[in-house]
Amino acid sequence: MKPTDTRDPEYYHKVVDCQYACPAHTPVPEYIRKIAAEKYTEAYMINWESNVFPGILGRTCDRPCEPACRRGRVEEEPVAICRLKRVAADQKGDVQSLMPHAPFPANGKKIALIGGGPASLTVARDLAPLGYEIHLFDEQIAGGGMMRSQIPAFRLPEEVLNEEVGYILNLGIHTQFMTYVESLKAVLDQDYDAVFVGTGAPRGRDLPKLPGRKEGDAFIHIGIEWLASVAFEHVDKIGKKVIVLGGGNTAMDCCRTSRRLGGEHVKVVVRSPFKDMKASPWEKEDAQHEDVAILDNHVPLSFEVENGKLTGMKFQRVKAHYDDKGKRKLIPTGEPDVFIEADEVLIAIGQENSFPWIERDIGLEFDEWEMPVVDKVTFQSTHPKVFFGGDAAFGPENVITAVAHGHQAAVSMHQFCQEKDLHQRPAPYTNLFSTKMGIHEWSYDSPVTIDQRYLVPQAQKSITLVDRRKEVELGFDPPTGYKEAQRCLNCDVQTDFTADRCIECDACMDICPTSCITFTGNEADEDRLREKLLVPAENKSQDILVSETLKTGRVMVKDEDVCLHCGLCAERCPTSAWDMQQFFYSVTKAENV
């Protein structure tokens, strides 16, 4: 194989598993080290730069980084990356003085943002300091989108939301809340230089054809509409017996909210087997902890209504069958149908996009699924002035994805307004520097702890279930935060190899605790080379680092898979052929265009 080009920024970026998996590519290990050093404000700002909502995400993020975390491949559990972010937010000092301050010198361009969710807010944050005049429209009473209307206060306190939305709106954004935009054409007819659509996926799926749906309508609610009604205080109670249909996170929020509004016997009923449910494992655990029963393998048959009042629902029992390709089919078991009593039912079986307010004759193309045609890189629609992001772009995702879209859309809109080529994406900012401090001393904590993941303490059920605003999770206190932070393997501190310094003494190969390093004859075929390593490199999602040919004709091959970034290879190397070099990668924002 050819020698690996580690000067390609993507090579080392990929080694930092968490950062690579994070849609916004947050420099995770860097902020975790700051937390360990009690530099919470700095840790917060690193987050704020890349994911805009550290306090919100530190409580609610879907955490794609955690399943990717290298620690999960050497022991049971990944680092609690998400909850560490909250430590930074909880313990930070003054951050506002470190943020840009309005007013900014105007650049003469004007932008409209439709929808006030995380996607639009990210665009606002990135473009306001560049002098854009920004107008944000949202039908709700305040900014935040679904973070306000959907995510319940017991997971995300309103103060935290208001604080972080406030940081952005304070950048001189012109807001028009309680304003539903009825026509994109009308917006385009005004003098905006570009328009961003961040209206989310606002329509909850229904079961219109299920028998009894119409008759029981007064007792049957669409989950996301109901959650919004609770958030905006139009609804404050529910019946004692509640059925929640669906197995995703919305269903979990519905059942837990029900428990707080008077639901005593709350059952989540889901078609799929428990293990296939879409909800995150921790959300399921939290629901069960609050005495919510989860019944899997039940397909809804009908709403049962007597004398104009809902009595419950009928379900068919099924069993999952998987074919060779792992595709699932639900097969009736033949057991008798099940009747479950209920006073009210919440339908939380998914969300859809809906754009009734966008005219179809303004040059903005929609596809066969009624979704706008949006460029995956530039987020531009087929109408050059109109950009999409967040759930509105490609369907419902999560907050961190909306933020990532927002950054990219902001880059494009800036390029568009400056009449630059949108496909010439600016390169990421990277930096690589040695952590060597002394002969065997590094500027990071190289020893690897064996501590297992720490649990985030929760408030007592007796307190949280009587007040829907009472936050359940209490967050790590600083000492626990420190210990959890020390579990991070510092994957951004790269093992950087210089072939012409190596004298092939084998010291690094001998010391490496996780057998990452092998000196061997080269192979043309990558799979062959992977097989030849001390422990064959079976995890193909992880790269192997192949050196240039060494003096003896062999090559050094390092499997990145389970490297602990412990620095021992570099400590045992007599010639500093290995060096531990810290790699910083940040996605370019509009300000760097």
Add this chain to the structure above:
Amino acid sequence: MTYLKPLFRHPRLPKNKLGYTLKEYEGGISTLCAGCGHDSISATIVQACFELAIEPHLVAKISGIGCSSKTPAYFLGNSHGFNSVHGRMPSVATGANMANKNMVYFGVSGDGDTASIGMGQFVHAIRRNLNMVYIVMNNGCYGLTKGQDSATADVGSASKSGHINPFQPVDLASLAVDLGATFVAQSFSGDKQQLVPLLKAAIQHQGLAFINVMSPCVTFNNNPGSTKSYDYVREHMHATGKTDFVPQEKSIQASYAEGTDTAVTLHDGSVMSLHKLAPDWDPEDRLSTVNAMQQARAKNEILTGLLYIHTGYGDLHQILNTSDTALNSLDEKSLCPGQKTLDTINAGLR
């Protein structure tokens, strides 16, 4: 500086017959200079013991004084060890070995420890054919005391300070063959492919197995002009052949090509298969070994691989017809067999 090795290991690390991974055979983190050849030899011992699935508690490591003699702290951390006095490893090993014949004995020494102060001990351990693996980690200098020339330094070899050694070297492998050692091999710390099978065979060999391993001292003797540097050894190594160790249970199926391939059956039934590269050399013929070694020396080559093996000669226990039971397990009855036995013995002496 890291003093502790992280406890995590590769999740797919292979296991041996005992269900152990390499981790169970590792020792503490080395305090030797980074890049020292001795550390590679330690890693090879770990590998060989792992592959042979030796119970770590049935191994004793005995050493003298020197960087090389420190290494038992860095391998087989779950085994017994005795870091003895300069040049006295063989005496302590003899005592331990006599007390319990049911263990694997590693005698670890350096060229200073063996070829100077311990020369007499070395010679007698061979003469007695003590059942042990005797490893010399040979760097041509006294590493621990800052690199003075040792008795194995080649004449004309330059030290780091530029000093040229005026004396003839002691060739430990030739000496061992000459003294009648029953297993003699030579290797290089940087050649694990050769050293692992050699070590495995040495462990299985019943009798004294001597391995002289070139092991560069990166700090004091890895300079240009030294004949014990990584570069020099790599350039001048000449293998007698490709050695393979075939464990007992597999040896019956193994097949060997005519002519260049030889198989030597060891005491426990395992086999050393040799693909010979050196012509006119037969590892079971002492004369041919001496010849091959002299020729290599004349050509400035370092002959590596198995040099000589003789399986038909009993070890010290067989020679002395000692007890099969370890001394610490003998009960009072066998230690004091009574008046009648004493009378018989006395009668035999009259």
